[in-house]
Amino acid sequence: MLPKMAPHESNQTPTITPETREQLRYVAKDGKCRVNLCHISERGRFLSDIFTSFVDLQYRWFLFVFMMCYIVTWFFFAVLYFLNAFFRGDLEKEKPLTTPEENLIDHAPCYLGVDDFISALLFSVETQRTIGYVSMVSPSTVSPSCHEGVVLVMTQCIVGSMIGALMVGCMFVKISRPKKQAETLLFSRTCVIANRDDQLCLMFRLGDLRESHMVDAKVRAKLIKSRQTAEGEFLPLEQTEINLGYETVIRHNIDCDSPLWELGPEQLRRQQFEIIVILEGIVEATGMMCQAKTSYIETEIEWGARFEPCMTLEKGSFRVDLRRFHTTYKVPLPNCSASQAHQLMALADCKVQNHRTSQNWESWAEGMTEEDKDKQPSHGGFTIANIQEERASEGNESEEGTEKSTP
Numbered sequence: 001m002l003p004k005m006a007p008h009e010s011n012q013t014p015t016i017t018p019e020t021r022e023q024l025r026y027v028a029k030d031g032k033c034r035v036n037l038c039h040i041s042e043r044g045r046f047l048s049d050i051f052t053s054f055v056d057l058q059y060r061w062f063l064f065v066f067m068m069c070y071i072v073t074w075f076f077f078a079v080l081y082f083l084n085a086f087f088r089g090d091l092e093k094e095k096p097l098t099t100p101e102e103n104l105i106d107h108a109p110c111y112l113g114v115d116d117f118i119s120a121l122l123f124s125v126e127t128q129r130t131i132g133y134v135s136m137v138s139p140s141t142v143s144p145s146c147h148e149g150v151v152l153v154m155t156q157c158i159v160g161s162m163i164g165a166l167m168v169g170c171m172f173v174k175i176s177r178p179k180k181q182a183e184t185l186l187f188s189r190t191c192v193i194a195n196r197d198d199q200l201c202l203m204f205r206l207g208d209l210r211e212s213h214m215v216d217a218k219v220r221a222k223l224i225k226s227r228q229t230a231e232g233e234f235l236p237l238e239q240t241e242i243n244l245g246y247e248t249v250i251r252h253n254i255d256c257d258s259p260l261w262e263l264g265p266e267q268l269r270r271q272q273f274e275i276i277v278i279l280e281g282i283v284e285a286t287g288m289m290c291q292a293k294t295s296y297i298e299t300e301i302e303w304g305a306r307f308e309p310c311m312t313l314e315k316g317s318f319r320v321d322l323r324r325f326h327t328t329y330k331v332p333l334p335n336c337s338a339s340q341a342h343q344l345m346a347l348a349d350c351k352v353q354n355h356r357t358s359q360n361w362e363s364w365a366e367g368m369t370e371e372d373k374d375k376q377p378s379h380g381g382f383t384i385a386n387i388q389e390e391r392a393s394e395g396n397e398s399e400e401g402t403e404k405s406t407p
Helices: 018-023 050-056 059-088 101-106 117-129 147-175 178-184 265-270 338-375 384-405
Strands: 185-187 191-196 199-208 214-228 234-242 249-253 273-283 289-297 301-303 305-307 311-314 317-320 328-330
Touching: 050 059, 050 147, 059 117, 059 147, 117 147, 178 185, 178 289, 185 289, 191 305, 199 305, 214 249, 265 301
Parallel strands: 191 301
Antiparallel strands: 185 199, 191 199, 199 249, 214 234, 214 273, 273 289, 305 328, 311 317
């Protein structure tokens, strides 16, 4: 059984303006959740799942981290190359060509073409990105006799491959996130409340702009409302599940288990609640899970209205006119809650039943009276006149008998 709204809650009067009420939405119309976390003491937890943390970053911060990962590693290894060349004495001026061959072998530079920090930075970029600019003037290579240089080059290649794989993977996931795919899913701007199949229903529309359909789509709805318990505890965002079906128009039957059971049009205007609608499914084209959200507040619910039909059959195929997707029209509906309407219907049924019962009793009584009238003559005609005649004849017979017995 879902919790109902208390009587004093259904009669409350809003104390905030419509503009402020719009700002207090838990979920915006575009599906963004308006909840900010603060005073997080254990921020190190985000580093345990660094991949998801990168993907969740905003685009400006994500691109900044993307560039800094490469720039920092380029400068870091450029400093190592420069320091290695500096301590080996490779940054000194080149010796004359008349130098003996053995001296050239002993003083062979570790990094050919690296004579300052800028050349070391270029060598770092070429090594990590495998650009390989071939230059006959100052080729950038590592001498086989420089073992520490070979180790640095190998380390940078491994680190560069790891950073490239991480950043490219994050970029791909960031671009293809299902959050962007939800932009092509439409929710009606308002909800409507009307009768369908003699049942009061809350209805809204849902549409997909893509030709590919969603697989295993599920729609859920929650009613979020602040309330105070019987013990005095204040619940700022109490969530109540709302049962839905899956059709072109999503509907919720307002029955005795619904949180809207005791709300009429006047109570809806005085309430402060929000209905969160969540659509989950798998995108057929990519096979990825997609989720879309929207919300409806009390001012976005139309009492006694229906959505205009937007689907027609033309030239052997169905056509959906999206111009009518959000359009509604008024229908007659009593200005009372579903609970009051149920009580009135039950009272009317009781009166009809009592009227039918009284009619049956009257017809049965009339039938019995006519039957008694028909049966009275068949019992020998025992009327008052007949009884008096019989008594008189019996009296005459007794007198005659007495006279005969007298001598």
